[in-house]
Amino acid sequence: MIEFKNVSKVYKTGTEAVHNASFTIEKGEFAFLVGQSGSGKSTLIKLILKEEEASSGNIIINGKDITFLKPKRVPYLRRSMGVVFQDFRLLPDKTVYENVAFAMYIVKATPKHIRRQVPMVLALVGLSNKAKMYPNQLSGGEQQRVALARALVNNPSMIIADEPTRKLRSRYSMGDYAFIK
Ligand SMILES: Nc1ncnc2c1ncn2[C@@H]1O[C@H](COP(=O)(O)OP(=O)(O)O)[C@@H](O)[C@H]1O
Ligand SMILES: [Mg+2]
Incomplete structure (x- = not known):
């Protein structure tokens, strides 16, 4: 389960990439996030992975508020997630x-x-x-x-993908998605 409660992210540059986002993705759900380039999709995924810190609000993953997760616990959080990055890595x-x-x-x-x-x-x-x-x-x-x-x-118990079909031979692109088993 992924839950965002009033989450905002303002980068050091002053850009507000995510503004007051609230949503819940339940177990078994297949969720798509669609938006223009620069609308904050990748940032939202980075917040789920705790690659970036939220500026305000709460992010709850599998019942745990990761806002207060200690850095040394982050690898354990990531183990529950299968991630496809936009740049593949x-x-x-x-x-x-x-x-x-x-x-x-x-x-x-x-x-x-x-x-x-x-x-x-x-x-x-x-x-x-x-x-x-x-x-x-x-x-x-x-x-x-x-x-x-x-x-x-x-x-993993959830798959998080940033633009998973961008490079695939498909007529339609899916945008970003999270799938929770
Ligand atoms: N590390 C960063 N530092 C400053 N601004 C950033 C950073 N990453 C992204 N941004 C800005 O945040 C906004 C959202 O970017 P991003 O989340 O990559 O959007 P999307 O994935 O929807 O294209 C953009 O205006 C982008 O320039
Ligand atoms: Mg992106």
Whole structure:
């Protein structure tokens, strides 16, 4: 569950990117956030991830008010989230397989689990034949699917994606979304 209560974000530059946002996304819901470029979509996602701090208001994730979360607890918060960033954030010196496996490695998954899980999610996003390639050898859409595979691989309780279909071969773009299992 994600709940925003009167959340605003003013950057140091004085730009108010989010103004008094209040909404709730329940378990099982598939929510889309649609808005013009610069309307604050990415900022709102960064607030959920606690990559940026809200200037005012409260953000409650899975029953916990993350406004007061200590910095050392942030990695635990992120573990419940599968995130696809707008700029993908793939590791350039790792292959497709390694990029996805690394996400499991950092949460201390067993090698056996990694060997089983990674090929499964790569198949899911249609990249089994690109496992040995490096990100710069892939198209934008393929890179985005690697990012999606990486977001899914640890079976998170919510998926947060910033412009998930921007680079995919699709007639329609979805904007940003959060999906809560
Ligand atoms: N780190 C930052 N510092 C200052 N202003 C920012 C920063 N990030 C975004 N902004 C500004 O906040 C507004 C919202 O940006 P953003 O959340 O990226 O919008 P969107 O994702 O909807 O395109 C824009 O005016 C942008 O210039
Ligand atoms: Mg954005």
